[in-house]
Amino acid sequence: MNAIKLTELPVPATYAESIQHSIRTYKRMGIDIAFIDQTTVKITQSRLINGYILNNKELYDRAKEVLEGAGNFKIVPVVFQLDIDSITPAWIERKMEELGISRNDLVRQLALDKATLSLYFSSGRGLTRTAKAAFFYYFLTYELNRDFRDNESQ
């Protein structure tokens, strides 16, 4: 379903500019706010820019603040959804290199056996959706740790 424009809605002009500004700002930060129809707004965390995954209530609250004073809207929050197809053996290897993680680390920390890991890297076979998600959140933990420490040392 296509989103409709803010200008097509009966939103008072005094609020329209600040709502438009907020929608643009949130989009820059990986959060899309779209008017689905005259009474429904969808807020979606489509990208992670700093690893912070917002839950339903947090998304709802942000949309509610954006729309404050503009009328009554039904808010539909859509939490971040992992693009599972983007997790490939090449992606995993890039992340290992970026974060300084060895195959032995993966064996120890993800409770994998060496044969399974070799299979992942040689052919991608056995790399199930669950395994892909485990890799994603495993690396995200490392990234967050690195970024927090970098930030603290500045």
Added chain:
Amino acid sequence: MKNITDSVWEYAQDNPYGFTLNIEKMRPVKFGICVAFKATQNSFGRKGLQRVIEHALDNDKTVGGWWNDEDEFFYFDSVKVFRNSDLKTAIDFGVANEQIAIFDLTNLKEIRL
């Protein structure tokens, strides 16, 4: 060696939905409270980026950018990043720069002024 404008321009093409970049380290800014400088508002395209970079180099060395679907231009601004513990200072800075909102990047939350 590529100059800084080329590097940021290239970064913008790779991150059209939006970014906040420390141009000294060429690394994304992920935490803190971002406040745009009034001086670089409405800067777009390569020329605009050049102006923003000059301003950022003299200030907080941070550039924000995004692709505007409506007019199909890249927009850029020079940004000052405050620690979350300095919220009051960030708000005062935003007001002084005539901003209608600032953004808490750490908590992914807009703060209207």
